Structure formats: structure tokens, C-alpha cells
Amino acid sequence: MAAYQRRGKGPGAEGESARREEAAMIREWWNDYKVDLPEGRVGDWAIERFEITPDAAKLENLRLTFSGAGYRMLQPGICTRLMHRSVLIMSDTRAEIRDHLEIIRRAKGQVLLNGLGLGMVLRACLLNQLVQHITVIEIAPEVIALVVPRLREQFGEKFTAHEGDAFTWTPPRGTRYNVVWHDVWNDLCEDNLPEMHKLHRRYGCRCDWQGSWGRDELKYRRERMR
Numbered sequence: 539m540a541a542y543q544r545r546g547k548g549p550g551a552e553g554e555s556a557r558r559e560e561a562a563m564i565r566e567w568w569n570d571y572k573v574d575l576p577e578g579r580v581g582d583w584a585i586e587r588f589e590i591t592p593d594a595a596k597l598e599n600l601r602l603t604f605s606g607a608g609y610r611m612l613q614p615g616i617c618t619r620l621m622h623r624s625v626l627i628m629s630d631t632r633a634e635i636r637d638h639l640e641i642i643r644r645a646k647g648q649v650l651l652n653g654l655g656l657g658m659v660l661r662a663c664l665l666n667q668l669v670q671h672i673t674v675i676e677i678a679p680e681v682i683a684l685v686v687p688r689l690r691e692q693f694g695e696k697f698t699a700h701e702g703d704a705f706t707w708t709p710p711r712g713t714r715y716n717v718v719w720h721d722v723w724n725d726l727c728e729d730n731l732p733e734m735h736k737l738h739r740r741y742g743c744r745c746d747w748q749g750s751w752g753r754d755e756l757k758y759r760r761e762r763m764r
Contacts, residue, residue: 568632571642571662573618575688583680584621585656590614590631610636620656620681627724628655638662638721640749645669647716650745652704652737655721657685664693672697673715675707677722704737709744718748726752728760 575585595612603611610633619629628634638659641651646668651660654676663669676682679701686699700707704722709715720737723730734750741748 568613568635570665571635571658572630573656573658573661575618575657575685578684580680580683582623583678583684585684586619586621587616588619588629589616618656620684622678625724628658630656630658634658635662637751638719641717641719642666644717644747644749645672648714649673650709650715650718650741651675651721652707652719652741653721653751654681654685654699657689659719659721660685660697661689661692664689664696669696673709674699675702675704677701677703705733705740713744715741715745716747718745719750720748721751723751726756728756731756731760 577587578585590612592614595614599611613632617629617631620627635658641659642662645663645666647670649663649669649672651663651672651674654660654674660672660674663672674697676699682699682701689697704720718741720734720741722737723733730750731753734753734756737750738748
């Protein structure tokens, strides 16, 4: 993440310049984590570029604000997405990157990622010098074929990708991870919570910390509905 620190807001042009600089850095932090995968297709899976126009962002952000999800606001620009047939699986919009900041910030030592997706989380964690090695479990071989070659060029053998199911894959005997992250769902939905619970129980004894995409938000939604 582009590092920034709060600056003194003194009077005059210098203070105003510092405020503008800080605001720009805060707005653009997510650019460090956008993927640079080439577009391509393998079977029913595809990596595509798409544009969020200013008008589209404005309209969607208005809807998000009224629905209480203003923190997921979109930014205009060119993004990348993983598609399965006509279904959006993952993208590198600011909102999706924000969803994964916890694992990006916590990553260190030995890391296990259940779900490769667009490779955004894998790439972001590989950029962290505290990370020694990352193991990725991905159920779709087509996704591995689309994503892994580019990251292999950039990061060499710092990660290992296995084709497998997070609910049945078993780590080698004696393996322990510093951090585990689960992201094997297409949408943020409260119906995912039982599966998240199952994964947390399965891997809880093999790691120091684990988390799942959107788990805290989904638990909060459920509590609000009670």
C-alpha cells in the first residue's frame, strides 16, 4: 500500500498543498493492488478489462449510499475482472480491494489462500516482504492457467498453486500457517456463513490467524436483521 502519514495542517499555501497531497494519496492507495494480468480466455473462464465511467460510478454510488453501503463506492477508471461465462467472479475495483485489506495487512511468514480468483490477493501478499511463502488452493484449473503464469514471471517460486477444493484439501502433515484466508464465494451473502464456519473449523488448528471474505460484514448484517 502507498504509505502516507498525517501532516501538520498549517496555515497558508503550504498547509493547503499538504492537505491536497494527502487527500490524493488516500484516494489512490488501491492502485498498488490492481492486477496487471493479460486478457485471455480458457474454456468458460476469461480475464477481461472493463471501464467504470464517471456517470456509471455516480449512479452506483448513489444507490450504495441509500442502501447503507457507501463505504463500497466505486471509482471511475479501467479495471480487470474474472468472468465465468456471463457471471462476474471477482474484480480489482477499489471496493473489492478494500474487502481484502485485512489479509493483505496481516500476511506474513507462511500463508494459505483458499481461492485464487483474479490473483489480486495473492499478488498483494507476495509484495509483502514479511511473507516467506504462499500456498494457494483453487478448484478451477482454468483459473490457474489464466492467472498463475503472469505471477510466476514476477515472483518465481515464492508461491505454490494447487488444484483442489478448500473443503477437502489437506495440508501436508505437520504444516502450520501464520495466516489463512478463505475466499471461495462469488457474492457476499449471509448464506455463506455456514461454509465459512466449516472452513474456520477445518483450518483453525493449523494456523495462528484466519479470516474469510466479508465474514464480519455478513455477521453484522445478520445481527441487524434480528
